[in-house]
Amino acid sequence: MSRSTVVSEIPAQFGALADLAFTRVANAIDVRLTRPKALNALTHGMALALLEGLRVWVDDESVSHLVISADTGDKRAFCAGGDIRDLYAGFRAGTPRYSFFRDEYRLNEAIASFHKPYIALIDGMVMGGGAGISMHGSHRIVTENTKFAMPEVGIGLIPDVGGSYILPRLPSQFGLFLGITGTVIGPEECLEAGIGTHFCAAANIETLRLELLNAPNSEHCLKRLRVKPNPNLLHENADDIVHVFSEQTLAAVFQAMSEKAQNNPFFASATKRMDAASPLSLCLAFEQLRRGATLSLRQCLSMEYQLVCRILAGPDLYEGIRAAIIDRSFPPRWQHNSIETVDSAMIASFFNPAPDCDLVFEP
Secondary structure, eight states: OOOEEEGGGOGGGTOOOTTEEEEEETTEEEEEEOOGGGTTOBOHHHHHHHHHHHHHHTTOTTOOEEEEEEOOSSOOEEEOOBOHHHHHHHHHHTOOOHHHHHHHHHHHHHHHTOOSOEEEEEOSEEETHHHHTTTTSSEEEEOTTOEEEOOGGGGTOOSOTTHHHHGGGSGGGHHHHHHHHOOOBOHHHHHHHTSOSEEOOGGGHHHHHHHHHHOSOHHHHHTTSBOSOOSOHHHHTHHHHHHHHTOSSHHHHHHHHHHHHTTOHHHHHHHHHHHHSOHHHHHHHHHHHHHHTTSOHHHHHHHHHHHHHHHHTSSHHHHHHIIIIISOOSSOOOSOSSGGGSOHHHHHHHTSOOTTOOOOOOO
16 A cells, blocks of 8 residues: 555645645655746745645644655756746736745745754755755755756846845855855755755665655665765865955955956856846845844845845846846846946845835744
């Protein structure tokens, strides 16, 4: 007899289940992302479904742990981010997607508050919203296919989904480097930064998933996996990253990055990404990440929601999506030409409370 029970047979308990599959296996919950053609980009419905599930499972004593993975055979993506095509559709229709960000951030907080092992099998690309449904969990398993980035400044957004909490707490200023430059890193860099907690070869990831689902104790399955990184670019450049991102102004960071880029391809590539990003987003992200270092996760998510509410009312996010995804025409036409033309008073205004943009969490 099968030990599995398909949770999605009771959709009233979990809301819209499109693009997600929930299965009960013994005492574990198996969550599968099922949008491979869209690189498993997170939709509003997916966020709501997982949020509703977590609310039930956190208090269900028969559930010991949760495993989340991508149901895709090509290994391209665990979750490439939020569904930015839908954000653009909302802009064109005159209906900004405030509720998507509100519920996505509530989901991020619910994952962080899930006091049971929450194990993400990150076999493929993980960016933006994908980081939100993995980084807040207790275990993050990477493979040789893993590509991680927080590239939001490149489309006129900010490193959100709790990025202002997670990134400043990574060692050696790695988080500020990743959030400001949008650099893509591999599995060894993920382990170096603490983004990944364990490494598993991709050929073994499905075996691991089944073992985790059938094991009464998930730690028993994880203890044999590698946790220490092999040589990697973050480690090799750690001293220079600390030097650059200890600067007190974004202009000074740009100058220091430019100097490092002259003789270091790693910094040259990162500087190129910064030069192409939205100047407004860069200024907001720099201030956001500095503030986030002293805030709780809930405070960070609330701050991010305030910022996003204002970003949704401006042009840069939609221009960034248009250039990168819709028309694929570069470079984007940002509302500012450089960080020097972004008024400091404007940046400060983004951090003031925005009407009707309060983020309410579960007690």
